[in-house]
Each structure stands twice: as C-alpha cells, then as structure tokens.
Amino acid sequence: MYTQTEIIKDTTVNGSEGELVINVGPQHPATHGVLHLVITLNGETIKKIEPHLGYIHRSIEKMCESLSYRQFIYVTSRMDYLSSHINNLGSAHCVEKGMQIEIPARAKVIRVLMSELTRIASHELWLGAMAMDLGAFTPFFYAFREREMINDIMEETCGARLTMNYMVPGGVMYDIHPDFQQKVKAFVKQFKEKVTEYDDLVTNNIIFQNRMKGVGILSKEDAVSYGCTGPVARGSGVSCDIRKIFPYEIYDTVAFDEVLETAGDSFARYMVRVREMHQSIRIIEQLIDNIPEGEYQAKTKAVLKLPKGEFYSRVETARGEFGVYIVSEGATTPYRIKFRSPGFSNLSALEHMAKGSKLGDLMATMGTLDLVIPDIDR
Amino acid sequence: MFLKEYISDVYNGVTSLLKGMRKTGYYFFHPKEIITQQYPENRATLNLPERFRGEVVMTHDEHNEHACTGCTACELACPNGTIKIITKFDVTPEGKKKKAIDTFIYHLELCTMCNLCIVACPTDAIKMAQNFEHSVFDRNKLTKKLNLPGSKIREGVE
Amino acid sequence: MFSLEGITNAIQNWLYNTFNPSWALVFECLIVILLATGLFAILGLVLVLMERKVAAHIQIRLGPNRVGPGGMFQTVADTLKLIMKEGLTPDLADKFLFNLAPFVVMIVAMLLLAPIAFARGFQIWDLNIGVLYVSAISSLSVIGILMAGWASNNKYSLLGAMRSGAQIVSYELSAGLSVLSIVVLSGSLQLSDIIASQENGWWLFKGHIPVIISFVIFIIAVTAETNRAPFDLAEAESELTAGFHTEYSGMRFALFFLAEYINIFIVCAIGATLFLGGWMPLHIGHWQAFNHIMDYIPSSIWFMGKTFFLIFLIMWFRWTFPRLRVDQLLNLEWKYLLPISMFNLILVTVIAILGWHF
Numbered sequence: 001m002y003t004q005t006e007i008i009k010d011t012t013v014n015g016s017e018g019e020l021v022i023n024v025g026p027q028h029p030a031t032h033g034v035l036h037l038v039i040t041l042n043g044e045t046i047k048k049i050e051p052h053l054g055y056i057h058r059s060i061e062k063m064c065e066s067l068s069y070r071q072f073i074y075v076t077s078r079m080d081y082l083s084s085h086i087n088n089l090g091s092a093h094c095v096e097k098g099m100q101i102e103i104p105a106r107a108k109v110i111r112v113l114m115s116e117l118t119r120i121a122s123h124e125l126w127l128g129a130m131a132m133d134l135g136a137f138t139p140f141f142y143a144f145r146e147r148e149m150i151n152d153i154m155e156e157t158c159g160a161r162l163t164m165n166y167m168v169p170g171g172v173m174y175d176i177h178p179d180f181q182q183k184v185k186a187f188v189k190q191f192k193e194k195v196t197e198y199d200d201l202v203t204n205n206i207i208f209q210n211r212m213k214g215v216g217i218l219s220k221e222d223a224v225s226y227g228c229t230g231p232v233a234r235g236s237g238v239s240c241d242i243r244k245i246f247p248y249e250i251y252d253t254v255a256f257d258e259v260l261e262t263a264g265d266s267f268a269r270y271m272v273r274v275r276e277m278h279q280s281i282r283i284i285e286q287l288i289d290n291i292p293e294g295e296y297q298a299k300t301k302a303v304l305k306l307p308k309g310e311f312y313s314r315v316e317t318a319r320g321e322f323g324v325y326i327v328s329e330g331a332t333t334p335y336r337i338k339f340r341s342p343g344f345s346n347l348s349a350l351e352h353m354a355k356g357s358k359l360g361d362l363m364a365t366m367g368t369l370d371l372v373i374p375d376i377d378r
Numbered sequence: 379m380f381l382k383e384y385i386s387d388v389y390n391g392v393t394s395l396l397k398g399m400r401k402t403g404y405y406f407f408h409p410k411e412i413i414t415q416q417y418p419e420n421r422a423t424l425n426l427p428e429r430f431r432g433e434v435v436m437t438h439d440e441h442n443e444h445a446c447t448g449c450t451a452c453e454l455a456c457p458n459g460t461i462k463i464i465t466k467f468d469v470t471p472e473g474k475k476k477k478a479i480d481t482f483i484y485h486l487e488l489c490t491m492c493n494l495c496i497v498a499c500p501t502d503a504i505k506m507a508q509n510f511e512h513s514v515f516d517r518n519k520l521t522k523k524l525n526l527p528g529s530k531i532r533e534g535v536e
Numbered sequence: 537m538f539s540l541e542g543i544t545n546a547i548q549n550w551l552y553n554t555f556n557p558s559w560a561l562v563f564e565c566l567i568v569i570l571l572a573t574g575l576f577a578i579l580g581l582v583l584v585l586m587e588r589k590v591a592a593h594i595q596i597r598l599g600p601n602r603v604g605p606g607g608m609f610q611t612v613a614d615t616l617k618l619i620m621k622e623g624l625t626p627d628l629a630d631k632f633l634f635n636l637a638p639f640v641v642m643i644v645a646m647l648l649l650a651p652i653a654f655a656r657g658f659q660i661w662d663l664n665i666g667v668l669y670v671s672a673i674s675s676l677s678v679i680g681i682l683m684a685g686w687a688s689n690n691k692y693s694l695l696g697a698m699r700s701g702a703q704i705v706s707y708e709l710s711a712g713l714s715v716l717s718i719v720v721l722s723g724s725l726q727l728s729d730i731i732a733s734q735e736n737g738w739w740l741f742k743g744h745i746p747v748i749i750s751f752v753i754f755i756i757a758v759t760a761e762t763n764r765a766p767f768d769l770a771e772a773e774s775e776l777t778a779g780f781h782t783e784y785s786g787m788r789f790a791l792f793f794l795a796e797y798i799n800i801f802i803v804c805a806i807g808a809t810l811f812l813g814g815w816m817p818l819h820i821g822h823w824q825a826f827n828h829i830m831d832y833i834p835s836s837i838w839f840m841g842k843t844f845f846l847i848f849l850i851m852w853f854r855w856t857f858p859r860l861r862v863d864q865l866l867n868l869e870w871k872y873l874l875p876i877s878m879f880n881l882i883l884v885t886v887i888a889i890l891g892w893h894f
Contacts, residue, residue: 020691020695021691022691022692022695028777029773029774029777030774030775041695044695044862067457070455070494071455071456071457071494072457074457074490074492074494075457131858132774133774134774134858134859135765135766135768135772135773135774135857135858135859136856136857136858136859137591137595137855138402138594138595138855138856140595141595141596141597142595142596145413145596148413155426155427155429155430156427156429157429158429159427159429159430159431159491159493159506160430160431160491163490163491165492165493165494168497173493173497174429177427177429197401200397200398200400200401201398201401201402201856202858204394204397205394205395205398205857205858206390206391206394206395207395207766207857207858207859207860207864208858210860210861210864211858211859211860211861211864358861358862358863359695359775359776360769360772360775360859360861360862361861362775363774363775388872388876395856395857398856398857399852399853399856401856402594402852402855402856403594403852405593405594405595405596406590406593406594406852409593411596412593412596412597412598413596413597414596414597414598416598416601
C-alpha cells in the first residue's frame with residue numbers, strides 16, 4: 001500500500017518536476033484496442049511517448065508452425081482483421097510461390113477485386129474512427145453505411161463478414177456469387193454519390209483542417225528510417241506501393257495511380273487514404289465487367305508440402321506492406337513463420353511525430369496512423 | 379490587406395461549417411434514410427446468404443440417412459480440433475465388416491467458421507448452417523453430436 | 537384564455553388571505569422549491585432523451601426504442617440504474633471536495649433559474665439586474681468543475697478541469713458582450729423589461745445585421761460555456777476519457793450530467809429571452825390581425841418552443857463538428873469572437889443612439 005507522499009515522489013508514476021505522466025490505454029477510447037501509451041506531458045505538451053505492447057499477444061507465428069499450409073491461412077485474418085482478405089492473400093501467395101502453383105486467371109481477378117473492396121472497407125472504417133478521435137461522431141455512421149454494403153457483398157460470396165478465409169492456396173474457395181457483379185456495381189454507384197458527404201462533413205470542415213494540417217509531421221527521411229509503409233509513408237512522399245513496385249496477381253495490367261502526398265502531416269495521410277479509395281474504385285470498375293471465365297481454383301494436392309527452403313512474399317494491405325516469411329524443412333507444417341506487419345513499424349514513428357505537440361494532436365496523429373492493435377501485437 | 383484576409387478566413391470557415399450542418403440537417407429531417415434494422419423483431423424477414431457460416435451441421439434426408447463415411451478428412455482439415463469422429467464397425471448383410479461413424483462430435487466453442495472441413499469433405503456430408511444465435515447458459519451445450527440418433531449412412535455413398 | 541399568471545395570482549391571494557404574511561412567504565418558497573426541483577428532474581429526463589433521439593436521427597439511426605413507446609422511458613430507466621449504482625470515491629481523493637463538487641455545479645444551475653420568465657407573469661424573481669445576475673452566476677460553475685478535477689486526484693480530471701477553467705473564463709467575455717448589445721438596445725438589465733421591449737418584434741429581426749452577429753456569437757459562446765461539443769475539451773472523450781468527471785459514478789455522476797443539460801436549457805432560455813422575445817408571441821409591426829392570432833398561442837408554449845429550438849441548434853452543432861484543440865479554442869475566442877463582438881457592440885450602440893432599429 002502506497003502512501004500519498006510515496007506516490008507523489010515516484011517519478012515513474014508522476015514524472016519528475018514539472019512533468020505529468022499519464023497512461024493512455026490499455027483501456028482508452030482513442031487507442032482502438034489495447035494499446036498502452038505512457039505519455040510524459042509538460043502541461044498539455046507531449047515530451048515523451050512510450051508504447052507498451054503485449055496485451056493482445058496470441059503468439060500467432062508460433063501457432064502457425066503447428067498448422068498445415070492450408071490451415072494457417074485462416075489465422076492471418078485474426079491479425080489485421082480489417083484487411084483480412086489481403087492478409088490471407090499474402091499467406092496463400094507465399095505457399096503458392098513455394099509450391100509453384102499457377103493460379104487461374106479468374107481467381108486472380110477475383111482476388112484483386114476482393115482485395116480492393118477490403119481496402120475500401122478498411123479505409124471507410126478508418127475514416128469514421130478517425131473523425132471520432134477528433135470528436136465528430138456522425139461521419140462514423142455514414143462511413144459504416146457504405147462499409148456495410150461491402151460487408152454484405154463479402155457475406156454473400158465468402159460466407160463471413162470480417163474473417164473471410166476466402167483465399168486458399170491455388171485460388172479462391174468458392175466461385176463468386178451470381179449477384180456479386182450487380183451488387184458491386186450498386187456499391188460503386190452509391191460510394192460515388194455519398195463520397196461528397198465526407199468532403200462536406202470532414203475534409204473541407206475548417207475545424208478538421210485546423211486539427212490536421214501541420215500536425216504530426218513525418219519527413220521523407222524519417223519515414224524511410226522508421227520503416228513506415230503504406231499510406232503513412234506515402235503521405236510523406238515515399239513511393240512504396242507494393243502493387244506498383246512488386247506487382248502481384250494482375251496489378252501490373254490494371255491502370256491505377258500510386259497516391260503520393262508530400263506534406264507529411266496528418267492531413268496528407270488523410271488525403272492519401274481518401275484518394276486511395278477512389279483509386280480502388282477505379283480498379284474495381286475496370287475489372288468488374290471483365291472477370292474471365294474459367295476455373296476459380298487450381299488443382300492442388302490434398303496435402304501441401306513446401307520444398308525445403310525459405311520463401312517470402314509481400315502484399316499491400318490497407319495499412320502498408322504485409323510480408324510472409326516461411327522457412328520450410330520439407331514437412332507438411334512450416335518450420336518457422338514470420339509476419340512483417342505494417343502497423344508495428346508505423347507505430348514506432350509515433351513518438352517522433354507527436355513529440356512537442358499538444359495532447360489533442362496525439363489523437364489526430366494516432367488516428368491517421370490507422371493502428372490495428374492485433375496486427376501490431378500478433 | 380490584413381483585414382481582407384481576416385474577413386475571408388471567417389467567411390470560409392463559417393461556410394464550411396454550414397455545409398456540414400446542411401448535410402447532418404438533411405439526414406435529421408429525412409427519417410427514410412435510417413438504416414437501422416430492428417433485429418429481434420425482424421427475425422422472420424431476416425435473410426442470410428446461403429453461404430453464411432453459422433455452424434457446422436450434418437444433412438440428413440427423410441429416411442434419417444446421412445452421407446458421412448467416417449473418413450475423418452474433416453477432422454484432419456480442422457485447424458482447431460473442433461471435430462472429433464468416433465467410428466465403429468458395422469456388419470453388412472453379406473457378413474463384411476464396414477467402417478461407419480458412431481458419433482460425430484462438434485465443438486462449437488472451438489470453431490472459427492473457417493469452412494475448411496466443408497471443403498475437405500469428399501461426400502458433402504456436412505455443411506454450414508445459417509443459424510448464428512448460439513448463446514447458451516451452459517458451455518457443455520456447445521459440444522454437439524451432429525449425427526442424429528438412429529441415423530445411418532445413405533446407400534451408395536462410399 | 538389560458539394563462540399561468542392567473543393561477544399564480546390566485547394561489548398567492550389565497551395564501552396571503554389564509555395565513556399571516558411570513559407563513560405565506562414560507563409556503564410560497566416551498567412551492568417554488570418543489571416546482572424548481574420537479575422542473576429539473578423533468579428537464580433532465582426530456583433533454584437527455586431528446587439529445588439521444590436527435591443524435592440518432594442525424595446519424596441515420598433510430599435511437600432508444602426499447603423502454604416504453606418509442607423509447608420514452610429510456611432516461612427514466614437510466615436514472616434508476618444510476619441511483620442504484622455505488623458512488624465510488626477514489627482512495628486518495630480529497631473526500632470533502634470530491635463529494636461537494638457535483639452539488640456546487642447543481643446549485644449554480646439552480647440559481648440561474650431564478651430570473652427566467654417561463655410565461656407571462658410566471659417568473660420566480662424578476663430582479664432589476666437580471667442579465668448581470670445571469671452572467672455573474674453562470675461563471676461560477678467553473679468552480680465546481682475545478683473542484684471536481686482537483687479533488688479526484690486523477691490526472692485526466694485535472695487536465696480537463698484546467699482546460700475548462702481557461703475555456704469558461706475566456707468565453708464569458710464574448711457571451712457578456714453579445715448580451716450587452718441587447719441591453720444597449722432595450723436600455724434595461726431587467727429581463728421583464730427586455731421582453732416587453734420586444735412587443736412589436738423580436739430583437740433578432742428589429743436590430744439589423746449587428747444583432748444577428750451578436751446572436752451567432754452568443755450561441756457559440758454559450759456552447760463553449762456549457763462545455764458542449766465542439767468545445768467539450770473539459771471532457772474530451774477521445775483524449776481525457778471523461779475529463780473532470782472521470783472518477784465520478786452513480787448519482788454524483790448523474791448530477792454532473794443533469795447540470796450539463798440544465799445549463800444548456802438555461803442558456804438557451806436566456807438566448808430566447810434576449811434575442812427571440814422570451815414568451816412574447818411573434819408580432820410583426822402593425823399587422824394587427826396577425827398579431828392577434830399569435831396572441832392566442834399561450835405564452836408558455838412560445839417560450840418553450842423558442843428555447844427548445846435553440847437547444848436543438850446546439851445539439852445539431854454537437855453531432856456535426858469535430859472538437860477543437862485547446863489552443864485553437866483560445867485562438868477562436870481572442871482572435872475572432874472577442875474583436876468581432878467588440879466592434880459589433882459599437883455598431884449596436886450607434887444603431888441604438890440614432891434609433892435606426894425598428
């Protein structure tokens with residue numbers, strides 16, 4: 001039992017003279033999960049941020065070592081649950097690389113369509129959650145209305161709304177639902193109509209712009225040295241879109257732009273994501289009427305055995321580069337699996353970005369990092 | 379010059395705020411835009427897609443026959459140890475011994491609805507049902523026996 | 537015609553005829569206490585429900601719809617829950633101040649009720665410095681908030697309380713200046729005089745653009761003064777969890793919650809009285825027939841209608857805008873609202889002196 005004076009003197013709890021140490025998290029409305037930030041404040045100004053991880057560590061990498069190459073894919077949905085399709089795709093991709101399975105053209109197109117729908121759904125949720133971090137509750141519900149349409153499409157074709165497990169080594173689990181194309185078109189139409197609402201409510205709002213512009217600046221050099229990927233790095237002008245640099249599936253044949261902003265502040269990261277949604281819509285519009293006929297899954301053996309060796313594949317999730325590294329000893333289960341998740345590196349830049357700004361700015365900065373804690377903690 | 383900037387600042391700020399208020403005001407006065415579904419009341423009209431994964435069930439036809447041969451492919455495919463198949467040996471009329479299932483145990487509490495068992499099943503004996511209301515007061519009730527009492531394998535399923 | 541004035545006069549006459557004057561006064565006080573407390577309870581329930589319904593409809597939801605028809609008794613159920621909850625006091629809190637703070641906030645809200653004219657002749661205390669009284673008392677609520685923030689011995693609470701202090705002290709200025717413009721036009725600090733001066737039209741319409749500007753400034757300033765979004769920095773949910781009342785639970789939390797809504801009601805009632813004519817029906821210049829028809833609507837309905845319109849406006853703000861940062865909040869006040877309202881006050885004074893208003 002501490003006495004009051006002991007607590008006041010304890011510098012790890014209260015900081016040294018003129019400092020205030022507050023714990024944001026593990027239970028806090030702004031951390032979207034169980035992230036724990038120990039923040040040292042001087043008045044309202046942030047002096048130091050120390051992220052504490054481990055609250056949702058499930059040792060997914062170790063779990064995957066005891067699962068076969070077909071089974072471990074479903075676990076990856078539980079990491080970055082908002083872009084679970086793309087995580088599954090990355091894992092399936094790595095297995096296919098090792099087995100040298102050729103995927104049918106139809107499966108490739110379906111995979112890309114699903115990835116882009118997932119990306120839009122993830123960015124929609126981020127948009128709402130970030131507006132909520134800044135105190136505006138209403139955009140959250142408007143964003144969810146559109147996200148719900150994507151979830152319905154996913155539910156119809158994949159059978160689940162969040163953790164789909166639709167990508168399997170060799171293609172996709174099912175063929176698309178007969179209503180798929182029509183529903184996606186309806187979604188694209190509604191999205192284009194309603195996207196102006198976000199501009200009115202969020203993007204052009206003077207309060208929002210003042211909260212975002214010039215806040216949490218990350219320079220190009222720092223973005224590279226912290227290993228940031230995805231919209232966080234692209235907001236600082238680092239060209240790092242895996243879909244452009246190392247095209248997988250059919251990304252080299254569709255026309256889309258890599259979204260780059262140079263300001264490096266929170267507003268730049270915000271704009272990257274908003275513009276990325278439009279690029280995803282562009283990809284979907286190109287592909288939705290051009291799904292080739294044919295098999296949706298390649299013929300594979302019942303038991304997959306990767307040859308001895310090391311395999312790495314990477315995909316661009318909604319948050320950045322997701323890498324899967326498999327070491328195989330030639331058995332039915334991997335010897336070692338390592339996931340490179342985008343959130344971890346992006347979080348590491350938080351202290352650099354938020355140092356010296358106000359406590360309210362931290363929420364704006366953290367919101368634009370788009371953290372998914374199970375992705376960081378695995 | 380300073381005054382002009384100041385006034386345009388105020389004007390732009392106020393108009394941007396009014397635009398946002400127009401949007402939210404539009405939704406306030408248009409209750410038709412409400413997207414809430416009133417869940418327990420709309421149970422009758424609730425339409426779940428056929429592929430929706432709610433729980434694993436074993437299909438039985440009107441003669442109380444199923445298609446499960448007890449090959450344990452689903453048990454092997456399951457990442458979580460959700461399925462446990464206990465087999466027995468039936469004696470056919472010709473006097474041959476034949477492997478058949480005794481009990482198909484399904485642990486709903488361990489299931490992640492990954493659909494791998496359905497894909498693995500060679501005879502389409504099991505499928506995903508659309509039921510998603512799984513709450514029970516006792517955890518033991520989540521461990522289910524999927525083959526109905528007295529059921530047997532359908533003729534011709536190997 | 538239905539009038540509350542007749543009822544109050546009848547009661548007063550009966551009391552003074554039946555008892556000696558000092559006892560009659562005591563009974564009158566008791567009736568006022570009962571009415572005020574009852575009004576508080578009802579207002580709290582209605583406003584919280586209204587807030588949730590407005591929020592829901594703006595957010596394309598239905599809102600509370602389970603308890604009672606259309607969710608009418610939702611807030612009653614919530615209150616029952618809060619009454620039954622344990623009111624925790626943190627171990628190292630300053631117990632006396634911690635327990636006192638919700639009551640201070642509540643008492644301030646109750647004091648503000650005194651000069652408000654709910655209907656024609658239905659007013660608790662028509663004191664001759666009504667406007668001054670309101671602005672003086674409303675700035676006292678910051679004491680309760682600071683008390684709560686300090687006594688909780690919680691860093692979030694302390695930050696919230698400090699923010700609230702800076703906020704209320706600065707926004708008090710522009711709220712006061714915009715109120716002054718009406719005082720200048722009507723030439724009185726007494727609320728009943730101000731209402732009477734709007735007999736032939738509300739100040740919002742009579743006073744040209746300067747009064748509209750001061751009305752807008754008044755609405756912004758009182759939104760900030762009552763710690764409502766977009767100025768809810770004192771409780772800034774995503775930053776400080778619940779700000780100054782993080783440690784409060786049970787009925788003590790309910791008192792803070794209630795006081796917030798009562799404060800909104802009161803500032804909106806003041807706004808309605810000053811700018812929209814209080815209980816005065818909508819009168820337009822010399823349209824005798826129109827004015828006569830408007831007179832048939834009871835004055836209490838006019839007052840409540842205007843007040844609830846302003847409350848709706850403030851709720852609309854809350855569910856549309858993001859929160860400001862603490863330095864931007866002060867920038868807005870000192871760089872924009874205060875200079876504009878000072879300049880505006882000069883304009884209003886010129887209008888009043890030259891008699892340009894209608």
